[in-house]
Amino acid sequence: MTGQSKTVKTADASGRGTVSGFKVPFPARMQPYSEDEINAVIEVMRDSECQTQGQYLKKFEDDFKSYTGANHVFAVSCASSALRLASILCRLGPDDEVIIPAYTFCASAIPFGMTGAKIVWADIDPDTWVIDPADVERKITDRTKAIVVVHLLGMPVNMPAIMEIAEKHNLRVVEDCAQGPGASINGRKVGTFGDFGCFSFHGAKNMTTLGEGGVLTVRSDDDARLVPGLRHNGCRGYEGDRARYWVPAMGDVDIDIEGVWPNKFCLGEAQCALGSASLRRLDKTNETLIAQAEKIKVALAEAPEISFAGIPKGHKHIFHQFVMHFDGAAFGKDRNDLLDILVNEYKMRTIVQYYPLYRYPLFQKLGAGQHDCPVLEGWWDNTFSFPWWCGIPDETIDYMVSSLISAITRLKQ
Numbered sequence: 001m002t003g004q005s006k007t008v009k010t011a012d013a014s015g016r017g018t019v020s021g022f023k024v025p026f027p028a029r030m031q032p033y034s035e036d037e038i039n040a041v042i043e044v045m046r047d048s049e050c051q052t053q054g055q056y057l058k059k060f061e062d063d064f065k066s067y068t069g070a071n072h073v074f075a076v077s078c079a080s081s082a083l084r085l086a087s088i089l090c091r092l093g094p095d096d097e098v099i100i101p102a103y104t105f106c107a108s109a110i111p112f113g114m115t116g117a118k119i120v121w122a123d124i125d126p127d128t129w130v131i132d133p134a135d136v137e138r139k140i141t142d143r144t145k146a147i148v149v150v151h152l153l154g155m156p157v158n159m160p161a162i163m164e165i166a167e168k169h170n171l172r173v174v175e176d177c178a179q180g181p182g183a184s185i186n187g188r189k190v191g192t193f194g195d196f197g198c199f200s201f202h203g204a205k206n207m208t209t210l211g212e213g214g215v216l217t218v219r220s221d222d223d224a225r226l227v228p229g230l231r232h233n234g235c236r237g238y239e240g241d242r243a244r245y246w247v248p249a250m251g252d253v254d255i256d257i258e259g260v261w262p263n264k265f266c267l268g269e270a271q272c273a274l275g276s277a278s279l280r281r282l283d284k285t286n287e288t289l290i291a292q293a294e295k296i297k298v299a300l301a302e303a304p305e306i307s308f309a310g311i312p313k314g315h316k317h318i319f320h321q322f323v324m325h326f327d328g329a330a331f332g333k334d335r336n337d338l339l340d341i342l343v344n345e346y347k348m349r350t351i352v353q354y355y356p357l358y359r360y361p362l363f364q365k366l367g368a369g370q371h372d373c374p375v376l377e378g379w380w381d382n383t384f385s386f387p388w389w390c391g392i393p394d395e396t397i398d399y400m401v402s403s404l405i406s407a408i409t410r411l412k413q
């Protein structure tokens with residue numbers, strides 16, 4: 001990636017960012033902005049009187065609606081805000097349970113924990129590495145009110161199976177699409193199956209709106225009616241014409257759900273203009289990531305110790321990350337032995353994520369430390385991710401692949 005400083009340490013908690021001493025870095029951004037994207041932001045800075053809640057918001061929401069086919073689209077400040085809104089709209093409370101995959105980023109679960117509902121961790125499918133519908137169904141009780149699914153790493157969850165379970169048990173479904181914009185099942189985009197879809201345009205995502213941003217998609221008209229107030233401090237206009245536009249006030253402030261305080265989760269005009277421009281190249285970004293992943297998988301076919309998620313027929317996995325599993329049990333080695341070589345000797349900024357959420361102090365201290373996820377427990381500790389961004393040069397891919405094969409050969413000796 002161009003524009004990377006080779007000396008300054010800027011890695012965030014996820015491990016992305018420039019860290020000195022690496023031959024292959026793990027950039028914090030997927031790719032540089034295009035001129036089209038840069039110009040979109042400058043246009044708002046120069047020409048738009050309105051800096052928030054104006055024409056660019058409307059256009060971005062319309063563009064996202066056309067792109068995904070969602071019924072209703074609301075741009076918000078980040079996916080965490082979208083998830084928070086979804087958790088409020090699910091009307092969860094302390095008497096309820098919500099099923100959430102344990103293998104995901106913490107933001108998938110925190111908004112649901114905030115409602116007071118009990119988090120029940122779901123296991124992963126051993127083949128696709130995303131939430132296992134059969135385990136979800138096993139964990140449903142008469143207190144279960146919602147299922148959160150995460151299209152993690154860009155892999156679509158088996159939504160037809162999830163929706164069948166949800167309909168059978170009358171449950172709400174929230175799709176966390178933070179890592180999956182453009183992922184689809186038989187052409188139907190993620191974020192259009194469940195009651196809600198939550199997208200992220202955080203700086204590291206396949207598209208970003210200046211580091212932060214998000215979208216909430218909503219299926220029903222009834223839920224959609226409640227979002228503008230919940231998103232914007234309960235603000236709304238008065239109905240009808242008023243001779244004195246300032247009486248009784250310039251606008252009204254009210255609640256949308258009995259007893260629920262509203263939030264401020266708006267996205268500014270420059271970010272919305274950028275969102276429209278980035279959406280225009282999202283498919284190209286995703287296709288490049290898919291092609292890179294394919295090249296690595298083919299090149300590693302001769303390394304049976306390395307395995308990849310199986311992609312079900314009709315599923316479009318957009319490879320927000322490139323995660324692999326290492327099996328060195330036959331020669332008494334594990335992922336950490338492998339990374340010792342890749343990181344320290346071959347200087348690849350290889351990373352490991354996402355730690356099963358129930359292992360974190362946050363969830364343990366807030367009462368969500370219990371788990372029953374044997375597949376995840378048996379799998380996660382031997383996973384790792386190659387350095388990953390859009391447009392990795394062929395010679396870098398070759399270097400990473402040959403380094404991995406060489407490291408395995410050495411571990412076997």
Ligand SMILES: Cc1ncc(COP(=O)(O)O)c(C=O)c1O
Nearest residue numbers: 078079080105107108178200202
């Ligand atoms: C799976 C998942 N869910 C939710 C989020 C939260 O997104 P945001 O940073 O836009 O709030 C992220 C961000 O990394 C994510 O990866």
